[in-house]
Amino acid sequence: MDSGLLLNRRNLLAGGLALTTVPSFAWAHGDHPVVATTNGPVRGQTDGGVAVFRGLRYGADTGPRRFQQPVRPSSWTAPADAFAYGPASPQGGAEANQSEDCLFLNVWSPGLDRGRRPVMVYIHGGAYSNGSGSSPLYDGTRLARRNDVVVVTVNHRLNLFGYAYLARIAGAPFLDSGNAGQLDLHLALEWVRDNIEAFGGDPSRIMVFGQSGGGAKIATMMATPAAAGLFHRAATMSGQQVTASGPWNATRRAEAWLDALGLPKERAAEAATLPVETLLKASEATDPVLGFGGLYWGPVLDNRSLMRHPFYPDAPSQSAHIPMIIGNTHDETRAFLGNDPANFALTWDDLPGKMTNREFRIDVAPEPVIAAYRRMYPDYSPSDVFFAATTAARSWRGAVIEAEARAAAGSPAWVYQLDWTSPIDGGRRGAMHTDDIPLALDTVMATGSRAQGPEAQPMADRLSRAFVALARDGDPNHAGLPTWTPYDLTRRQTMIMDEPARMEDDPRGAERRLFAAIPYIQPGT
Numbered sequence: 001m002d003s004g005l006l007l008n009r010r011n012l013l014a015g016g017l018a019l020t021t022v023p024s025f026a027w028a029h030g031d032h033p034v035v036a037t038t039n040g041p042v043r044g045q046t047d048g049g050v051a052v053f054r055g056l057r058y059g060a061d062t063g064p065r066r067f068q069q070p071v072r073p074s075s076w077t078a079p080a081d082a083f084a085y086g087p088a089s090p091q092g093g094a095e096a097n098q099s100e101d102c103l104f105l106n107v108w109s110p111g112l113d114r115g116r117r118p119v120m121v122y123i124h125g126g127a128y129s130n131g132s133g134s135s136p137l138y139d140g141t142r143l144a145r146r147n148d149v150v151v152v153t154v155n156h157r158l159n160l161f162g163y164a165y166l167a168r169i170a171g172a173p174f175l176d177s178g179n180a181g182q183l184d185l186h187l188a189l190e191w192v193r194d195n196i197e198a199f200g201g202d203p204s205r206i207m208v209f210g211q212s213g214g215g216a217k218i219a220t221m222m223a224t225p226a227a228a229g230l231f232h233r234a235a236t237m238s239g240q241q242v243t244a245s246g247p248w249n250a251t252r253r254a255e256a257w258l259d260a261l262g263l264p265k266e267r268a269a270e271a272a273t274l275p276v277e278t279l280l281k282a283s284e285a286t287d288p289v290l291g292f293g294g295l296y297w298g299p300v301l302d303n304r305s306l307m308r309h310p311f312y313p314d315a316p317s318q319s320a321h322i323p324m325i326i327g328n329t330h331d332e333t334r335a336f337l338g339n340d341p342a343n344f345a346l347t348w349d350d351l352p353g354k355m356t357n358r359e360f361r362i363d364v365a366p367e368p369v370i371a372a373y374r375r376m377y378p379d380y381s382p383s384d385v386f387f388a389a390t391t392a393a394r395s396w397r398g399a400v401i402e403a404e405a406r407a408a409a410g411s412p413a414w415v416y417q418l419d420w421t422s423p424i425d426g427g428r429r430g431a432m433h434t435d436d437i438p439l440a441l442d443t444v445m446a447t448g449s450r451a452q453g454p455e456a457q458p459m460a461d462r463l464s465r466a467f468v469a470l471a472r473d474g475d476p477n478h479a480g481l482p483t484w485t486p487y488d489l490t491r492r493q494t495m496i497m498d499e500p501a502r503m504e505d506d507p508r509g510a511e512r513r514l515f516a517a518i519p520y521i522q523p524g525t
Helices: 009-014 141-147 159-163 177-199 213-221 247-261 265-273 276-282 366-376 382-408 456-473 509-516
Strands: 027-029 032-036 041-043 045-047 050-057 104-109 117-123 150-154 201-211 233-237 324-329 414-418 493-497 502-505
Touching (some): 032 045, 050 177, 104 141, 141 150, 141 456, 159 276, 177 213, 201 213, 201 456, 247 276, 456 493
Parallel strands (some): 201 233, 414 493
Antiparallel strands (some): 050 104
16 A cells, blocks of 8 residues: 555544544545545445445446356456446346446445444345335435444345346356346455455444344344355345245246247347346246236345245255344235235225235135235224235245244244324325335434334434444343334234334234245245
8 A cells, every 4th residue: 555645633634534533444535534445445425424435336237147156356456436426237227327237335424444333234225126226215324323333234136137047048258147136245245254354344243224124124034144254143124035036936037028028039149239228128028927017126046145935944054043033014015015005995895806916916715815904903904904915925924934943942032013194294104115224224204204203213313222232242122112022923922113112022923823824935936
């Protein structure tokens, strides 16, 4: 390292940075902190006392290696600016900045002093098909500053670019195509392991946490041998992965996609050369396994990187030692089924026709389910039954199975259920899917947050500090909560995240028992 670039007292003070926040191994260009990484030096910014590095490259451009394993980037010598978020994976969502060159991550640190702080790596949702680590809801400034932790968010390949399984159709070099997006996450976590100490983090206390698809990606990594040792705590929020897609179902989807592209199987390799827009359009083909919707993309039991289902038939032994939080919200499906105003005005005559396999994602007749809910909750309206039953059948069920599996293995998780309801729309959306994101990340004031009203910040303090405590000590208990005991198969202890928070044994137990009698396979797999 060029000693002429090392920081000294004069340029530390001139840059407005405290002596304790930038160490002698960092150097400065004006008031921008610069940190040496294994790939090369990177130059960030400061925001309210937090060093912020956006768009840090952890992998090479995936375009030239479409559908293949990721590789590390070439190194560089001059400081690379880390001022802007990197592109998101190509997708059909609303992300403005998309590219196959998408292997970037972001770091927020309250001190570049080798302070060995807990590291909290957030993995975004959007199923396996949409999203990025650059949403305002995921900004790590406040979480890092208030809790003295290092926060990381990640982009990786999504949808067909990360999970189109071509191995049984095209062979090499596409043998890892069904889990390429997961392999990106492994590479990102390797970067964190190798570099985070220079950003003030502790490489022996890396926690991964994520909501919806982010939680499912984490559950999958918990059963993936190549991910072993890359993280030490885990928290999933409304995101489970009990089973992965089997190789034949994944192949059927790839074949349907190739048909939509007009490519016979013997020309499957040509998909690696077609325009991004063409590939995405073809993924809108009807899913041959589900029978509706666009093609499902997700992790594949390929017997290369993933050699067992994540939480079937039991909890993976490789991650039994990892402390884990499993969370869900009370009214998950009001987030997506609640977008149709008609679903809030259902009649009892309407209800059986609405409660189909398309909404339940399990094979069960609606009439006995409706009758059971009317017995359990006599005051529920038809719409209340619709949202409660679809939540329990398709969203909550996987969380219960994972909690049961961890308990049966002797490594119980801490389980929570978000009951707190935002006053938005008069509260009719309940505690819906995604509502715990701004609470866990302490971003209730961010664009896109539904957490409003005087109780929003106290709720964020409650949940975010539990996540911080898990990252720091491997136990989510803190002074702002009643004693949180792990989930066992006798009491099924659950923290009800509400105002105030409280512990309950087996909440919604009658609903759990109702659906436990019906075989469950992860929706989409």
